[in-house]
Amino acid sequence: MKNNPKELRETLLSLIHDLKNGPGEHIRKPGVDFVRNRKLPFEKMIISILGMEGSSLTNEILSQYGCSMNVASAAAFVQQRAKIKHTALESLFHSFAQRTTVDSLFKGYRLLAVDGSDIHIPTNKTDLDSLYQSKDGRKLYNLLHLNALYDIKRHTYEDAIVLKGHLSNENRALTDMVDRSMMKTPALIIADRGYEAYNNMAHIQERGWKYLIRIKDHSAYSNGILHGFELPSEEEFDVDC
Incomplete structure (x- = not known):
């Protein structure tokens, strides 16, 4: 439309x-x-x-x-x-997104960026799942965490999951959104290094989609995917898989 x-x-x-x-x-x-x-x-x-x-x-x-x-x-x-x-x-969000979808593709793929963001909500001291304390120990506040899939070409949101701060897990949110997607067009998921996980890649591959995920510097982190790999010592290099 x-x-x-x-x-x-x-x-x-x-x-x-x-x-x-x-x-x-x-x-x-x-x-x-x-x-x-x-x-x-x-x-x-x-x-x-x-x-x-x-x-x-x-x-x-x-x-x-x-x-x-x-x-x-x-x-x-x-x-x-x-x-x-x-x-x-x-239900309204998903129905509206589906009814108003006009594919704008990059080499046959939907370009979907995933990221998370905290949302401040009114203070509720009884809601421990979203309650936080400031660094100085004086102020209490509550947070929700928004996880969203954003279509870069169409400038619209494809999906979103909102959870209370302490219950949020960005990697689980990503796999949930990938698994429940009704999209028939293949997608390319773009994510920062917070989504560096083999499980995320496996869920995306199961859908027949592609991914471009920034990963941690192997020289600065000991727990990233690149840790232990034998890589060239040059500052920049390409590796064909």
Whole structure:
């Protein structure tokens, strides 16, 4: 499809409508939740969540729906949001990516870069899986970790996995995204040296894909893939495998 803003918006709204009319696997209590006519129905909730920026919840609601006695409260929004499973947004992400995909290839391959990034979230001292302490020991903060596959040619995200900081494993996230991909076009995975692992390479090869992974300097690290290899002493060299 042509990815112009109007068509993208229509596709997104259509997919949100499909989520609402689906079998209910994305709602915590199918047949109970989102049955009654409320100020924040399912579709409106999803659109609101996607459109949020960096303000407080109250200000976000006022910004989206205006100042009126009929505007839902922040408490009502939280109650409605709790009725939606996180799988709703995951399903929407994958459906939207699949429907809007236009292959832009490099020598027959999709170019997919993988990397991870920490995301600060509001401090919650009871959530130990995401709780960290600053180096000076004074400040507590919480982190999520985003793992993403990014299409370099199309400038879009192909997949993503978000986990609490202490539960995150970038290598496992990469293999999970590779294994569950529905792509029919072969891909070339590009990664930095944090993804240097034979298991990652094996999963990529099983899909029939290629990889370009930066690896650790054999002279500076003793635990990298190159450790123990007999390599030329020159600063630059090529080795045919």
